[in-house]
Amino acid sequence: MRAKLPMLICMVSGALMLLQFFVPHPFVQDTALEWISNSMMIVGVFALAIGLASLLHMHGNKIKRRLPGWGFSMITLATAAFVATIGLLKPAWGPTVSHVQYAQYEPDPQGSMRTTRIVRVEHTLFGFDPQSSMTNVLVGAVSTPLRANSTPLYDWYFTYVHVALVSTTFCLLAFYMLTAAYRAMRIKSWEAALLMVAAVIVIIGQVPADQFIPLGHINGISTFEWLKQLIMDYPNSAAKRSIIIGVALGGLATGVKILTGIERPYLGGGE
Amino acid sequence: MNVMATIDATWFDLDKLNVLIALVVLSALILYFIYHARRGKALFVRRIPGLESVEEAIGRATELGKPILYVSGIGGAGDVATIAAMNILGYVAEQVAHYDTDLLVPCIDPVVMTIQQELVKNSYTRASRPENYKEDNVCYLTGEQFPYAMAVSGIMVREKPAANFFMGSFAAESLILAEAGAATGAIQIAGTSAEHQVPFFIVACDYTLIGEELFAASAYLSREPLLLGCLKGQDYAKLVIIVAVLAGAALLTVDACLPGQFSQWFVNLFANTGG
Numbered sequence: 001m002r003a004k005l006p007m008l009i010c011m012v013s014g015a016l017m018l019l020q021f022f023v024p025h026p027f028v029q030d031t032a033l034e035w036i037s038n039s040m041m042i043v044g045v046f047a048l049a050i051g052l053a054s055l056l057h058m059h060g061n062k063i064k065r066r067l068p069g070w071g072f073s074m075i076t077l078a079t080a081a082f083v084a085t086i087g088l089l090k091p092a093w094g095p096t097v098s099h100v101q102y103a104q105y106e107p108d109p110q111g112s113m114r115t116t117r118i119v120r121v122e123h124t125l126f127g128f129d130p131q132s133s134m135t136n137v138l139v140g141a142v143s144t145p146l147r148a149n150s151t152p153l154y155d156w157y158f159t160y161v162h163v164a165l166v167s168t169t170f171c172l173l174a175f176y177m178l179t180a181a182y183r184a185m186r187i188k189s190w191e192a193a194l195l196m197v198a199a200v201i202v203i204i205g206q207v208p209a210d211q212f213i214p215l216g217h218i219n220g221i222s223t224f225e226w227l228k229q230l231i232m233d234y235p236n237s238a239a240k241r242s243i244i245i246g247v248a249l250g251g252l253a254t255g256v257k258i259l260t261g262i263e264r265p266y267l268g269g270g271e
Numbered sequence: 272m273n274v275m276a277t278i279d280a281t282w283f284d285l286d287k288l289n290v291l292i293a294l295v296v297l298s299a300l301i302l303y304f305i306y307h308a309r310r311g312k313a314l315f316v317r318r319i320p321g322l323e324s325v326e327e328a329i330g331r332a333t334e335l336g337k338p339i340l341y342v343s344g345i346g347g348a349g350d351v352a353t354i355a356a357m358n359i360l361g362y363v364a365e366q367v368a369h370y371d372t373d374l375l376v377p378c379i380d381p382v383v384m385t386i387q388q389e390l391v392k393n394s395y396t397r398a399s400r401p402e403n404y405k406e407d408n409v410c411y412l413t414g415e416q417f418p419y420a421m422a423v424s425g426i427m428v429r430e431k432p433a434a435n436f437f438m439g440s441f442a443a444e445s446l447i448l449a450e451a452g453a454a455t456g457a458i459q460i461a462g463t464s465a466e467h468q469v470p471f472f473i474v475a476c477d478y479t480l481i482g483e484e485l486f487a488a489s490a491y492l493s494r495e496p497l498l499l500g501c502l503k504g505q506d507y508a509k510l511v512i513i514v515a516v517l518a519g520a521a522l523l524t525v526d527a528c529l530p531g532q533f534s535q536w537f538v539n540l541f542a543n544t545g546g
Contacts, residue, residue, distance in 0.1 A: 022287055025282050050385055169418075169447070176447060183474065251486070253501050253508075254354055260302070266386055
């Protein structure tokens with residue numbers, strides 16, 4: 001029973017998801033699908049609680065035993081607690097942005113909106129503005145009181161800390177690509193030489209190289225750009241599509257194995 | 272004039288009939304070969320270097336006395352690539368249990384974490400080493416993509432694992448993980464279903480499982496007849512698709528050379544006119 005019940009749940013849920021793709025009837029699309037979505041959300045929330053408990057346990061253990069890197073664990077837990085607090089309490093006040101520039105509109109007699117003035121709002125960075133409904137603005141270099149809302153603390157944190165850090169991490173990719181390409185571009189065999197030639201053509205084809213390497217034009221575009229497009233449209237697309245077909249078949253086979261109970265990774269593997 | 276609109280509540284979307292037929296045919300092929308494999312006939316599977324090197328990587332980590340890092344991607348428990356990654360994790364965990372090496376499995380999804388905790392624990396039990404299982408080694412880090420990449424990179428820099436496994440569904444963070452691992456000198460084996468990330472893994476990792484090789488891993492490593500039969504069914508399904516592609520290409524070529532529309536009926540067989 002311990003193994004049979006999860007398998008039954010898996011089979012029924014899988015069959016329902018398969019059914020909803022082919023059956024447009026409102027009972028399947030609305031009722032059944034909504035039931036499945038709600039169930040998934042409920043399971044996800046409980047699993048999130050387990051995940052958070054795991055996080056607390058792991059970092060708490062590290063701090064308690066003063067293991068190497070316990071300082072990072074302190075920062076992790078403190079940040080998590082801070083964000084959870086401001087997210088749950090959602091205080092109305094918060095740090096205001098350094099400046100905001102926006103256009104103010106009003107309708108003209110014909111009913112269309114027209115710009116009346118460009119407003120530049122000046123605030124102190126990291127300064128709290130208790131009177132969040134009123135702030136000073138510069139209009140024509142004259143400071144004028146204007147009704148504006150300060151950014152709540154949680155939104156400020158998300159925009160100026162979280163998004164900034166994620167963008168920074170994403171930008172690291174540019175440097176990692178450079179180091180990876182430098183390591184990869186070693187001509188040890190004819191396949192590597194072919195790869196190098198194709199890479200050079202595509203790289204040069206991406207930039208306006210015809211200004212520096214005049215090799216004429218083909219079909220109205222520069223030669224390198226034409227060659228790049230040829231490589232991207234034919235061998236590259238063919239290889240990519242073959243991988244996609246293989247992955248789709250692998251996914252189909254895995255789905256069949258899961259639905260028929262041949263593979264049961266959700267039961268902890270094994271028999 | 273009032274016109275009453277009626278909703279046509281049909282029980283089957285006829286526009287998706289071709290999808291259903293393809294699903295039934297391909298699934299039937301796979302199921303047939305699974306049944307056929309029960310007869311015990313040995314099936315040949317070609318050598319996959321990435322999977323052959325799993326034991327080598329585990330052995331290397333054991334000799335160096337360093338842990339093994341297993342990253343199962345950023346997909347959820349419903350992602351097929353994550354399920355394939357879990358199958359490989361089960362095998363790796365059983366091998367690691369024999370050698371008493373630490374296995375670190377940081378997770379981005381709490382549902383995946385709970386499944387993988389159970390999976391690794393059972394693998395240690397099957398290897399008769401339940402006392403070596405450490406629950407904190409299979410942990411939840413964060414739910415976001417780039418914070419997860421940074422957290423795993425931090426684990427790589429601090430713990431300095433000798434072997435890194437990147438198996439599952441990856442997006443832009445694949446290169447961050449692979450390059451951070453390469454900088455620590457670890458042997459790296461990767462496998463993903465995301466075709467856009469395969470080039471990054473090929474460049475930065477020692478071995479890469481491309482596309483369906485990831486899904487063949489469970490059959491390849493366990494050599495179970497049922498799973499090998501499924502693999503054979505997959506290959507025959509691929510043969511059906513290859514024949515269809517060649518037939519379509521031939522008909523389109525004939526269309527281009529001769530007057531008349533010979534290929535339109537064939538194209539319509541595979542067209543997806545539904546929503």
